[in-house]
Amino acid sequence: MIEPSFIFGQFVSGLSTAMYLFLIASGLSLIFGVLGVLNFAHGSFYMLGAYLAWQLVQWLGPRTESFWLAVLGAALAVALVGAVIERLLLRHMYRREELYQLLFTYALVLVISDVVRYAWGTQQLGVSRPPSMEGAFLVFGTNVPIYTVFIMLLGPAIALGIWLLLNRTGLGRTVRAAALDREMLSALGTNVGWLYTGMFALGSFFAGLGGALVTPVRSLVPGMDVEIIVEAFIIVVIGGLGSLWGTFLGAVIYGQVLAFGILVFPRFSIFAAFVLMAVILVVRPWGLFGKPIER
């Protein structure tokens, strides 16, 4: 007999996983939605954010403020890296075939994974939770760490923030226009080049933020970049690439399937997620919220 508190515990753990993954997948989806580029290196930006946050915490010491400073600093640094890469290299790829765009971001994965290995080695690293978030709430007989609650609130807040930015601001209108017709927007006097740079930096910022925030929960190891990008892919395939709420729903579903899939496939809970993805692909190949594209 499975106890209710166990079920609740799995639910919470699934939800918090979902919110981390949403942070990563939202950036991926945002960049695809506006720039039309599938960024394989998104997971690498996440890894870079995690390692940079670790480094900053080492320098600043284990205080609460220093953790938040490190998180923000790491996310901004990753956004800067993204902006530089977009300006110098990716920009020249937009007119090329999809294959070359994919290969280019794939090459970045290789380069960044080795840069991280060179800078921080291959041993597992970890960051302790910020002291002010050490405690836990007792809900339905399950301990829910304050940090987990924070993450579960941050996810929807960011989703709402992105939605407001895209749908309720002038900048958002320009961004949506850029996604529809880049040339027309350019002819109307908008500097689309810098708009793209900005959106790529914003997407990278979310990847870096996700990486930095995950440091107290998951240990930092080489290979975390590919692990997360595969999970992000599954989520956007479920939700629909380029759709914000689809990505959010995809992340929630994925988190729950992973948390409860453990009951069915004790050692391979990711299989449950793959089964779900396969079913969705057969029924709606473009995902729950995506639009069918014919190419």
Added chain:
Amino acid sequence: MKATPHRGFVQRVPWLTLVLLVMVTVPWMGSRFYTFLATDIVILALFATSLNLLLGYTGLVSFGHAAYFGVGAYTCAILMKTHGLPFIVGLLGAPVLAGLVALVFGYFCVRLTRIYFAMLTLAFAQIVWGICFKWNAVTGGEQGMSDVPYPDLSWMAALPLVGNLRVGEQYYLLALAIVAACLALLRMIVNSPFGRMLTVIRENPERARFIGVDVRRYELAAFVLAGAFAGVAGALFGLFNRGVFPDFAYWSKSAEVLIMVILGGMSHFWGPAIGAAALILLNQQISAYTQFWPFVLGSTLIVLLFVFPGGIVGTVAAGWNRMRGRL
């Protein structure tokens, strides 16, 4: 420029025969190291050419081709080591199982547009890697399987010339023969009406559909064939390596083979094989100086994409044409 009435000197040289002759004589060149390198090149040339059936001929971008290489390697190793079956069973079992896995994964992948296709192939490959990594009872888990037996080559002892070679050199000749047969088969496939149809699909899938071609079915067939040939390459590689490891199915292996194809040039049948040779020789040179091979791979790829998008074959061909135009 294309339709020259009499073929030039370069075209008249029977390059294929020459290369094959040189490859056959490698074991007698006196260095075990050369044979080792040549075995590596020959096997990975098959792996890269199998990927090009998808990439260059059908226009499908697979980022998880190592999955089928890994399945082939594990199948052959498990059949030969765990079950003690002869080499021929392992060699035939590898493409069958790799093809079956490709059939299941491909069924989902070919339903998707290009970007989704690329994402899914990577995700499925990670699943294969996960199984190899975690299923200790069958695959040996993280440690993989070592001491996979060499195929029984005692029959070679009776042959003239080959009889007194070392086992590694005999294995090289065997691998060369198998790879040559597979490449001949692949070349027949791409030149067949089936292969031509794949090119039509790459160029214009809508038009292909319009003239009544079941595009998905053709793509799936290409996917399965590519997977099966990758399986053969995996089987040969596992035996050559004397062991199979989860790394065989890891994404970095998929990256390596993809870069071989791009480096050599995907517009030509022999491009990927040339790319495989170039990359392995480069690796050999570079690993003496640095352990950061992925960094070199990634940077090479970026340079290729920006400066030589046609790869070695494409660049040489363009240079050659320009030179002839000037003369």
